[in-house]
Amino acid sequence: MTFVTALKDLDRHSLAVAGGKGANLGEAIRAGFPVPDGFVVTTDAYALVAADPRVSAVLAETLSEIQAGMPGELTGEQPAGADPGARVRAAFEVAEVPEKIRRAILDAYAALGAGPVAVRSSATAEDLPGAAFAGQQDTYLNVVGERALIDAVRRCWASLWTARAIAYRARRGIGAGIETGIGADGEVGGVRIAVVVQAMAEAELAGVMFTANPVTGARDQIIVEASGGLGEAVVSGLVTPDHYVLDGHGRIVEHTPGRREVVIRPAPGGGVLKETPAAGAVGAAESLPERALARLAALGRAVEAHFGRPQDIEWAYAAGAVTLLQARPLTALPPPPxxxxxxxxxxxxxxxxxxxVRPYPIDMSTWVPYGPAGLMAEVTRHFGLRGAFEGFLPEVDGVVERLVPPAPRPSLAMLATPYKLVRLARRHDPARWTADPRFAAFMASMARLQERDVAAMDWPELVRLPRQALRSLAPIAAFRIDYLPRTGLSLLRLALVLRLLGRGGLLAELITGARTRTADANRALEALAAMVRQDRRLGAALEEGALTFEHNDAFRTAFAAFLTEYGHRETTSPILVTPPTWGEAPEVVLGAIKVLAGRPPEPAGTADQPDQPDQVDQADQAERALRSLLEHRLLRGRPRRAQRVRRWVEQARAGLAFREDSHFYFTKPLPVLRRALLEMGARLRDAGVLAASEEVFHLRLEELETIGDPARASAADRARLRELVRRRAQRRAELEGVPLIDPRAVFPVQDAGDALVAGTPAGGGRAGGPVRVIREPAEFGTLAGGEVLVCPYTNPSWTPLFQRAAAVVVDTGGPASHAAIVAREYGIPAVMGTAVGTSVLRTGQMVTVDGSTGRVTASEITS
Known part of the structure; x- marks a missing residue:
């Protein structure tokens, strides 16, 4: 066993003995970068101390207690005050360090000059591309003397057991914290810890540097943050540092001066001092000179090129020289703009x-290519347009990295498109699409699918079921190809006629009169809400989050019938299989019922406040719009013309109803597909391959299809699948806070002037009220009547909220998006494509939404 190794003898392949930090620093020294000299107390030293009976007994006892009775700690979600590793840390901090380890450390310290050193933890899972572990283990600066050094090493070993480190490992799926087991050598779920000891670097100024912009993802920018004294003040967030945005050559693009609230300096005799500078004491002389910034930029680019990806670098500057203190991959980096x-x-x-939300591998191999996006790709290809809905979710190592809007390209087949459109429009009437024999065949196949009992299937039969469910969708693509042409032409014809008549503003109201399955669902929800309003116990049960209603048989029966009819609808996305359906997440439906059951408040008094949405009868609204149109001087008293225009309106409505209802039926296979996938996940879990059935989402369908019965799989195959799932889960965890695309690339932020946010106007007049930010369906029940709904996106699941909201503001979408159409149907103002609405506006804030100008302004009304 080797207990101490010089940094210069290590490289990027030394992870197992030196940890991530030690391996990276060794690699940097070998590459010739200016890194302070030092050595590593290896993982072998940690393992030997952990094997001491007085330490290992505490390790085993702690693990046993956690596994037996503290499930929250297994996931890193400790209750307030809980600290599962406290006794383990205490054991390490007083552990007897064997003489051979002690001697090796002190000899290396003497060779380094026995002066002040920095002592840093270096776990085998940190400073890696998927997990930075920033701040999770401990660092001790300006350590002076042999006794202080040994004590700092022990504390670094102990820091593998801090509550934050345990939680971080669990969240990243790295050894899953303590719970996966502790080896006799103290290894925790595959994780050990080493300790880096380096000579203290002088620092007039210090800080961090990112070789790409961590906020925008721009790879041609370098971000430098600096402050006086040691860089710990910047790293730990104790100061507002100087902030520099540099171009690739180190030239200043942007500079924001810091405030230097604290300066950390080495203390005489060891340790550090925190000084508070006197007001005005920080001058230009204590800022980084341009030549230093240029050197930093050159160093950053060189380190990035050597390691092959953007880097997060800690540095120090003194006497005109730049020193590299640490380099690790820059994690959670957004895709390039x-x-x-x-x-x-x-x-x-x-x-x-x-x-x-970010799709899983199972989404990318099932519902994405076969669901609505795949269907529209097939439709557009049929009419000669290629690449419109394909390749927009590129994957790296099985994980979707970003969303890239495609660039469609016409093919020669597009020359025949006008002929195809006219021919199909003549032959296929959207008003009669459910009478098509193919529709009856599709519904029969759905009924057969829904009767399948996945639990009773053997593995070969079960693994074939997803393909059968996906193949059942083929008729829907044919329906869209056949019936959309008349839909589009009917809408275009009506829009042109209205424009010629000078009544273009009536289009949205005229086409709201069609009956759709979404409207049917909304009426059914309103009926359930009416039952709640009549039964106080039901209302109380909803407030308490109940999912069963034993005291009211009528409601329970009606609710079950609703889920039977509409439970296949998606909660989050129409093209992903991984989010639950309404039937699997009844709490989402109950949240919508709770919103509908609530009594609307008195009007807030804002100018042009529309009627409350529940008072608007959409059919009556559409009929009033039609009567208004028929009163036009070119139609009044001309029954044949009026009858023709009425027929055109009805055809446009039928087209919109077809578009909506075909999607409704399109999602019929979703519950079957999900049941099959989760049953496969459950069997893989029972075979010890997965920790939970939902982890099956990290696998692709073709990977599942090549697996034999997991109950009889070899140990090697099980290990291979576990590692595949672990890697993908870890990469997803790293990208958790990274958007698939910056919404501002799709919806450029508009000059809001005196408005809080601005976007695309989608109609509905003006209305005001308090903001309610809702980010996901699980929060539906929080919306109160008369509030302004602010959300990142919408789909049909959100529709019931529009019946109580005073207005809607959405980060995404345009005037033709689902949210805009439904908002106009309910007569409420809508502003779409704000890009930043959910981040700028806050719940409770009083605002006025103008759906005609696309502006959201602060309201004069006070709460």
Whole structure:
């Protein structure tokens, strides 16, 4: 066993003995970068101390207690005050360090000059591309003397057991914290810890540098943050540092001076001092000179090129020289910014509504290519347009990295498109699509699918079921190809006629009169809400989050019938299989019922306040609009003309109803597909391959299809699958806070002037009220009547909220998006494509929404 190794003898392959930090520093020294000299107390030293019976007994006892009775700690979600590793840390901090380890450390310290050193933890899972572990283990600066050094090493070993480190490992799926087991050598779920000891670097100024912009993802920018004294003040967030944005050559693009609230300096005799500078004491002389910034930029680019990806670097500057203290991969980096033309922005606005969350590998191999996006790709290909809905979710190592709006390209087949459109429009009437024999065949196949009992299937039969469910969708693509042409032509004809008559503003109201399955669902929800309003116990049960209603048989029966009829609808996205359906997440439906059951408040008094949404009868509204149109001087008293215009309106309505209802039926296979996938996940879990059935989402369908019965799988195959799932889960965890695309690339932020936010106007007049930010369906029940709904996206699941909201403000979408159409149907103002609405506006804030100008302004009304 080797207990101490010089940094210069290590490289990027030394992870197992030196941890991530030690391996990276060794690699940097070998590459010739200016790194302070030092050595590593290896993982072998940690393992030997952990094997001491007095330490290992505490390790085993702690693990046993956690596994037996503290499930929250297994996931890193400790209750307030809980600290599962406290006794383990205490054991390490007083552990007897064997003489051979002690001697090796002190000999290396003497060779380093026995002066002040920095002592840093270096776990085998940190400073890696998927997990930075920033701040999770401990660092001790300006350590002076042999006794202080040994004590600092022990404390670094102990820091593997801090509550924050345990939680971080659990969240990143790295050894899953303590719970996966502790080896006799103290290894925790595959994680050990080493300790880096380096000579203290002098620092007039210090800080961090990112070789790409961590906020925008721009790879041609370098971000430098600096402050006086040691860089710990910047790293730990104790100061507001000087902030520099540099171009690739180190030239200053932007500079924001810091405030230097604290300066950390080495203390005489060891440790550090925190000084508070006197007001005005920080001058230009204590800022980084331009030549230093240029040197930093050159160093950053060189380190990035050597390691092959953007880097997060800690540095120090003194006497004109720059020193590299640490380099690790820059994690959670957004994709590079996109510059999109008008057509790609339009497609991006559609796709952002389709994909509000990052797809899993199982999505990418099932519902994405076969669901609505795959269907529209088939439709557009049929009419000669290629690439419109394909390749927009590029994957790296099985994980979707970003959303890239595609660039459609016409083919020669487009020359025949006008002929195809006219021929199909003549033959296929959207008003009669459910009478098509193919529709009856599709519904029969759905009934057969829904009767399948996945639990009773053997593995070969079960693994075939997803393909059968996906193949059942083929008729829907044919329906869209056949019936959409008359839909589009009917809408275009009506829009042109209205424009010629000078009544273009009536289009939205005229086409709201069609009956759709979404409208049917909304009426059914309103009926359930009416039952709640009549039964106080039901209302109380909803407030308490109840999912069963034993005291009211009528409601329970009606609710079950609702889920039977509409439970296949998606909660989050129409093109993903991984989010639950309404039937699987009844709490989402109950949240909508709770919103509808609530009594609307008195009007807030804002000018042009529309009627409360529940008072608007959409059919009556459409009929009033039609009567108004028929009173036009060119139609009044001319029954044949009026009858023709009425027929055109009805055809446009039928087209919109077809578009909506075909999607409703399109999602019929979703519950079957999900049941099959989760059953496969459950069997893989029972075979010890997965920790939970939902982890099956990290696998692709073709990977599942090649697996034999997991109950009889070899140990090697099980290990291979576990590692595949672990890697993908870890990468997803790293990208958790990274958007698939910056909404501002699709919806450029508009000059809001004195408005809080601005976007695309989508109609509905003006209304005001308090903001309610709702980010996901689980929060539906929080919306109160008369509040302004602010959300990142919408789909049909959100529709019931529009019956109580005073207005809607959405980060994504345009005037033709689902949210805009439904908002106009309910007569409420809508502002779409704000890009930043959910981040700028806050719940409770009083605002006025103008759906005609696309502006959201602060309201004069006070709460």
């Amino acid at each position: 996109l510059r999109l033309g008008r057509l790609r922005r339009k497609l991006g606005s559609i796709l952002l509504e389709y994909v509000p």
